[in-house]
Amino acid sequence: MKKAQLLIIINLLTMLLAINLLSEHRTKSYFGGLPWYGWAGVGVFLAIAGVWFAIRDARRARRLLEEPVPPKAASDQVSQISKEDLERLAPDAPDYPHPVIFPERCIGCHACVDACxxxxxxxxxxxxxxxxxxxxxxxxxCQVECPVSPKACIVINTTKKIKPRPVPVRDPSFMTNVPGCYIIGDVSGTPLIKNAANEGADVIKHIAHELNNGAGVEPKAEVDVVIVGIGPAGLSAAIAAKQFKFRYVGIEQDKVLATIDAYPKGKYVFFKPESMASRGTIAVDGAGEQREKILDSWIETMNTNGVLINEGESCKSIKKAEDGDYFVVQTERGSEREKVGYRARRIVLALGNRGTPMKLKVPGEEMKITRDERTEDKVKYKLTDPTVYRRKRLVVVGAGNSAIEAAVDLVARRNGDQIAFLSENEINEVTLVIRSDMKNDLKFLNKLQVYQCIDEGKIKAYFGTGIKEIRDAEIVLMNARTSEEKLTIPNDYIFAMIGGDRPTRFLESIGIKIA
Structure with missing residues (x-):
């Protein structure tokens, strides 16, 4: 008998006793208002009830023990590797959780390194x-973010259920569950430049095959294809569309190849995996190339092919038309947010996985300023070249790896795991504004370096703080919890690195399934 059942019986017995005591007949000598045979009947009833409950529970327990346990689904099982692979890859592996790498599968994309x-x-x-x-x-x-299949990075000796990262559903031709809408590049779940370039060219071939083999003519459509996002995948698709003589529109909310342009100056970009053949319309041959040479080469290819891209145009909605085989695309162009619409037979989504940078949403965020005889935005959402800034009063907002690395790069130069502070003629006055505390996924090395900068007085950090207002030469800080004004500090530029709005919601608004 379970404790709960026993407690219920005791409570019922207590209630019965209380009722009988309250209703006891004064001329009778019954205990609790019942004669001895009444209490005997209650006792027999309780005994029978207890035996019945015990038999029922015993039968249930026996049935559960005899029934075979259904195997867990593969996705729910603890990630393991075979004994042979473990002896080959990590013969001295400890018995605590840690990652094991399959070198023959690894493409060197840095996804696992960045995720840890x-x-x-x-x-x-x-x-x-x-x-x-x-x-x-x-x-x-690290295992979740590994883009290859089967995984090159596997965490062993863990009891955690490692769920795969949700990605948009698409078929081998890159078409999503929305007929006529294709998705390629980073947002599809494979963050590799060579793969993105290949998919850009391949998707246009698939669209050409579809349109030329039974898709029919759609007189209401103005263009054959709208390409949203002009990174490596989108640019490769746009060049291919031009070569196929498609009527196309390329839309980029920032500028062409903004993701590559955002890389640090002089960064060497790998074209992994080297075993993958290059089928794209932009050059991704060899092991890799420097950022500047990549940009020059790809822009030259774009111009040589006469490809035109609408920069500064943001896609707001994509709807499947009800009166034909085409899509209605709504965009906003330029700082004036001019409303623009297109009717396209097919859609290619080549969006970045990081999405649109999140805004601070405070007064003055859209402010234009003049510094060194240049008019520019005061608030920036990426740091491309820290050497541009010398002896400036800078504020970095955020507590993730990008924000911390930017803050350190503005006061020091990295050399492996060591940093060397800039000279007094170069060093900036950097303030780090953090809404709560450092992020849990902050890399250990970044944490060491930023605290070294704070301890040395090179970076001033305000925790539990937010920005209340942005002015031309200063900003107002506030208590992040109460919004009470804390202080005003002089400032030239703000780097807001508080993450991005991933495109998941936008994809779902189109009807694309994420699984």
Whole structure:
């Protein structure tokens, strides 16, 4: 008998006793208002009830023990590798959770390295490698973010259920569950430049095959294809569309190749995997190339092919038309947010996975300022070249890896895991504004370096703080919890690095399934 059942019986017995005591006949000598045979009947009833409950529970327990346990779904099972693979890849593997890398699968994309907040992994000779297994805190993000299948990075000795990262549903031709709407590049779940370039060219071939083989003519459509997002995938698709003589429109909310342009100056960009053949319309041959040479080469290819892109135009909605086989695309163009519409037979979504940078949403955020005889935005959402800023009063907003790295880069130069502070003639006055505390996924090395800068007085940090108002030469800080004004500090530029609005909601508004 379960405790709950026993308690119920005791409570019922107590209630019965109380009722009988309150209703006791004064001329009778019954205990509790019942004669002895009444109490005997109650006792027999309780005994029978107890035996019945015990038999029922025993039968249920026996049935559960005899029934076979259904196997767990593969996606719910704890990630493991075979004993042979473990002996081959990590013969000295400890028994605590840590990642194991399959070098033959790894494409050196840095996804697992960037995902790990504890610097367990690093790229060694172009391949991810566990360099600090004892620092693993069983985060498992490294395995989730690994883009290859089967996974190159697997966390072993973990009891966690490692769920795959949700990605848009698409078929081998890159078409989503919305007929006529295709998706390629980063947002599809494979963050590789060579793969993106290949998909850009391939998707136009698929669209050409579809339109030329039974799709029919759609007189209401103004263009054959609208390409949303002009990174490596979108640019490759736009060039291919031009080569196929499609009527096309390329839309980019920032500028062409903004993702590559945002890389640090002089960054070497890998074209992984080297075993993958290059089929795109932009050059991704060899092991890789420097950022500047990539930009020059791809822009030249774009211009040579006569490809035109609408920069500064943001896609707001895509709807399937009810009166034909086409889509209605609504956009906003330029700082004036001019409303523009297109009717396109097919859609290619080549969006970045980081989405649109999140805004501070405070007065003065859209302010234009004049610095060094240049008119520009005061609030910036990325730091491309820290060497541009010298002896400036800068504020970095955010507590993630991008914000911390930007703050450190504005006062020091990195050399491996060491930093060297800039000279007094170069160093900026940097203030780090953090709404609560450092992010949980902040890389260990970034945490060490930023605290070194804070301890040395090179960076001033305000925790639990937000920006209340932005002015031309100063900003007003506030208590992030109460919104009470704290202080006003002089300022030239603000770097707002508080994340981005991932395109998931936008994709779902079109009707694309995320699974």
């Amino acid at each position: 907040p504890h610097d367990v992994l690093a790229i060694v000779n172009g391949i991810a490698s566990p360099v600090a297994r004892d620092q693993c805190m069983e985060d498992t993000a």
